[in-house]
Amino acid sequence: MNQHQAAVAAPPASGVRGVKSAARTVEVLELLAARGNEPVTVRELCDALEAPRSSTYALLRTLTDLGWVRSDSTRSLYSIGIRALLAGTTYLDTDPLLRVVQPHVEQVSRQLDETVHYGRLDHTDMVYLATHQSSSYARAQNRVGRRLPAYSTSLGKAVLAQFSDEELEKHLPPILAALTPTTITSRTALRKDLDATRKRGYSIDDEENTPGLRCFGIPLPIRDDVVDALSCSVPIERLTPAYEKEIVAALRSTADITLQIVRGLGGLLG
Structure with missing residues (x-):
């Protein structure tokens, strides 16, 4: 039984059972x-x-007819449809925090000429809501809407470090799969890494997603439950201890400015 199926099988805390067909569609x-x-x-x-x-075939036919899924002419191959894109862009267009954070992501990225991200925790993954790329190198996978495991990203570890051990488990998959040879795949090692993150005040992804890149993450404690973070990705050959300090200081300054703006706007979070 996979995670979605398990969620359907077990009633939520409200006592209302999930709708199996809706869960299958998702x-x-x-x-x-x-x-x-x-x-x-x-x-x-x-x-x-x-x-x-x-x-499954009947569901695919329905989703294809409605535009959420697309198929080839033989209806033997399926991929995501245009209506999914429309739903995703609506989320981005209406998210009040993103409107505040995005200009500052772009500003600090230009200041450092490095790739800077803004992301949000969703269950066990970080979802990338804003990205501004360095002019020195480009990565095709730097796209809005990308999902990566929280345990292997500096964005995710900046958020996970805010949780207790009990809360942490809710945001980890059963198996910490390796994305690269240096990905942390042990829960014990991950907890040690998160302890180091708390002491440092920022997280590090040391080639755990992409060989050749080291990433630094700072939490954005905008809500009581911290789920947002900023990060900066840097090619290892450009890194020095002094430059790492400069990057972290720039991220912290950006986070502080963003928090001041959000608090000044008062009802931004409803």
Whole structure:
């Protein structure tokens, strides 16, 4: 049983059971979104969802007709549809924090000429809501809406370091899979890393997502439950201890300015 199926099987704290068909629809859309530009066959979907072919195919047909999924001319390959894009851009367009943070992400990125990100925790992943790239190097995967495991990113570790051990477990997958040879895959090692993050005041992703890049993260404690963070990605060959201090200071200054603006706006968070 996968995580979505487990969530449906167990009633939430409110005592209201989840709607299985709705959960299955979300599973399909999230799986297709995670595949990016790689279409998936019905069989692959059935295997991933542990679902019957007949019901999966019927769901795909419905989602295709409604524009949430697209298929090839033979209806044998499926990928995410345009309506999913429209829903995602609406979230970005209406998020009040993003409107405040994004100009400062761009400003500090230009100041350092490094790639700077703003992200938010979603269950076990960090979702990238804003990115401004360095003019010195470009990465195709630096896109808004990208999801990466929180445990392997400086954005995620900046947020996870704010949690107790009990809260931390809620935001970790059952297995900490390796994305690179240096990804932390032990819960014990991750807790030590988060302890170091708390003492330092910032997190470090040491080539844990992309070989050759080291990333530094700062939490944005805008809400009582800290789920937002800023990070900066830097090619290792450009790093020195002095430059690391400059980067962290710039991120902290950006976070402080952002927090002052949000608090000044008062009802921004509703």
